Amino acid sequence: GNSVTQMEGPVTLSEEAFLTINCTYTATGYPSLFWYVQYPGEGLQLLLKATKADDKGSNKGFEATYRKETTSFHLEKGSVQVSDSAVYFCALRALNAGNMLTFGGGTRLMVKP
Amino acid sequence: NAGVTQTPKFRVLKTGQSMTLLCAQDMNHEYMYWYRQDPGMGLRLIHYSVGEGTTAKGEVPDGYNVSRLKKQNFLLGLESAAPSQTSVYFCASSLGDTTYEQYFGPGTRLTVT
Numbered sequence: 001g002n003s004v005t006q007m008e009g010p011v012t013l014s015e016e017a018f019l020t021i022n023c024t025y026t027a028t029g030y031p032s033l034f035w036y037v038q039y040p041g042e043g044l045q046l047l048l049k050a051t052k053a054d055d056k057g058s059n060k061g062f063e064a065t066y067r068k069e070t071t072s073f074h075l076e077k078g079s080v081q082v083s084d085s086a087v088y089f090c091a092l093r094a095l096n097a098g099n100m101l102t103f104g105g106g107t108r109l110m111v112k113p
Numbered sequence: 114n115a116g117v118t119q120t121p122k123f124r125v126l127k128t129g130q131s132m133t134l135l136c137a138q139d140m141n142h143e144y145m146y147w148y149r150q151d152p153g154m155g156l157r158l159i160h161y162s163v164g165e166g167t168t169a170k171g172e173v174p175d176g177y178n179v180s181r182l183k184k185q186n187f188l189l190g191l192e193s194a195a196p197s198q199t200s201v202y203f204c205a206s207s208l209g210d211t212t213y214e215q216y217f218g219p220g221t222r223l224t225v226t
Contacts, residue, residue, distance in 0.1 A: 004155070043117070043203055043217030044156070089155055099144055099207055100171065101215065103155030 002027045002094045004104035009087075012110045013080055021075040021107045023064075023090035031092040033057075033066055033073040034101070038087045047075075047088070080111045115139055117218035119204050125224045126194045134189040134221050136204030142216070143209040145187035146171075147179060149200040150220070156203060162187055163209075194225045 007022040025031065032051045036044040048057030053068035062077045073090060090104040120135045136145065143164050148156040158171030162181040176198060178190045187206075191198060201222050205215040 008153075041219070043205075043219045044215075045217070046214050049214075091155075099209075099215075100146075100158055100161065101156075103157070105153045105155045
C-alpha cells in the first residue's frame, strides 16, 4: 500500500538556522506530493506541492523537490523564524486513490529566538 | 467567508455515549472528508463524500457513521463511543478532482473516558 515516512521530532533550531525535514514515500506509479503545516490550535494548511518528478514546490521560503529516484520529498528552508514553529506533515496522493491523501506522522518544529 | 468550520471544539464523552460532530463549508466544495489525528500517526481518513447524498469509507471507518444531506454539511457520528476513539477530528473539503488542495477546519478534540 501507500505510505509516507517522516523524521521524528521535535526538531529544535535557533532562529536563522537551516531547516531540513526528511520525507520518503512508498507508492505505485507517480503520486503527487504535498507538505502541510499545522500551527498551534489550527487545522492543516497546504504549504507546497509537486505533481511530477523533478518538480520543485516552493512557498514562504520553504522548498521541496520531488525525487523519484530516491522516493523523497524533503522540506528545506534557508533561514527559519520563530513564526515557523509548527507541525509539518508530508503527504501523497496516489494515482489510483481519487482525491484521498496519505499522511506521514508529522514533525514538530520549534524555533527559538 | 468562514471556510471550513467544526462544531464543537472540545467534547468529553463517557464510554457508550453517542454524539455527532458537525462540519460546514461555505466554499461550494463537492468533496468533504473526516480525518482523525493521533500522535505520531498523522491524519487517517475515516469517511469521505464526493457530493451531496454520497458517502464512502476511508482507511479507518469502523465505529463511525456519516451523512451528507446538504452539500455544505458533513456530519460524523459516534453511536457508542469507545476510549480508542479519543482523538482530534479534522474535517476538510475540496473543490473536486480538478484540484487536489484540501481545506481543513480547526479540529474537534474528543476525549472518551
